[in-house]
């Protein structure tokens with residue numbers, strides 16, 4: 369029976385959903401949304417705060433500041449409330465209302481940036497605002513999730529070993545890429561592990577994290593409008609890019625099976641199921657990370673007016689097609705390169721593919737960052 373006195377002391381580490389019966393391919397989805405911050409960002413948040421405390425950067429009169437699309441902001445709000453710090457979250461209009469209200473309920477101040485850059489991103493404006501704040505008063509402490517090594521170390525120390533403990537025969541790990549903290553922490557851990565694990569990064573179409581053209585992205589969590597400073601592609605074997613329409617279809621397919629997950633989980637599941645449909649071999653062990661749950665997305669991913677306005681009338685009706693298209697195919701002829709795991713040697717660029725099950729790309733630019 370876990371008994372806690374600080375809200376960050378609890379995290380459900382051992383919950384996996386087996387998606388085989390839903391989608392026809394064996395994939396264990398590690399649920400990271402069962403803690404008081406409601407997302408995987410709790411681990412990065414507490415690691416960064418405690419490192420800043422150890423380094424003497426964070427003092428009792430400090431005011432924490434951070435740029436976040438929401439989940440890190442909620443986690444930092446919770447930690448700041450518990451530890452007695454003030455916290456100011458700098459976000460933008462893509463942050464959903466529930467998330468903003470949660471941060472405020474936890475006692476944080478939320479600053480919403482309105483001005484979009486020419487490339488559709490708010491990230492530069494968020495960072496400019498933070499720099500100006502920090503220059504104005506020495507009490508401001510910016511943790512900087514985009515560059516802070518404690519972001520990836522949290523997953524090197526906690527997330528990856530938890531998976532390794534449960535899946536000693538792990539072959540492939542699918543990880544969504546935002547700041548790439550989760551990706552880099554897990555990839556570094558498994559590079560040193562006793563057996564090779566194929567690391568597959570899942571990104572959204574319109575993100576420039578792994579190269580490619582910037583485009584509109586409306587679902588927060590994954591993707592960046594700049595190259596993530598924490599990213600070292602030599603640790604990544606493959607990159608899959610998923611259209612937002614496919615993300616929506618995967619979220620709705622999961623929900624119709626009673627599992628209400630957040631948007632980025634839909635991206636990861638869609639990308640992973642597409643990959644497994646092409647590669648699966650008998651006895652293959654695959655795990656994917658589900659960063660949060662669906663309540664925060666009721667007025668976006670799960671709201672029909674929002675969906676129709678952005679993605680057209682067919683996006684929900686076409687839900688069924690997503691799971692149908694992942695149905696097990698007859699075995700293809702033996703591929704030239706084996707699907708068995710083989711981490712890329714240092715310096716190699718990961719293989720990249722874009723999953724597109726009919727989602728037409730539109731370029732009304734609006735790009736979100738974690």
Ligand SMILES: Cc1ncc(COP(=O)(O)O)c(C=O)c1O
Pocket residue numbers: 407409438439440544545546547548549550551588589590630632633659660738
């Ligand atoms: C819902 C959600 N999914 C995925 C991610 C990506 O995680 P990371 O920043 O570690 O790449 C985030 C990050 O904020 C997130 O909020």
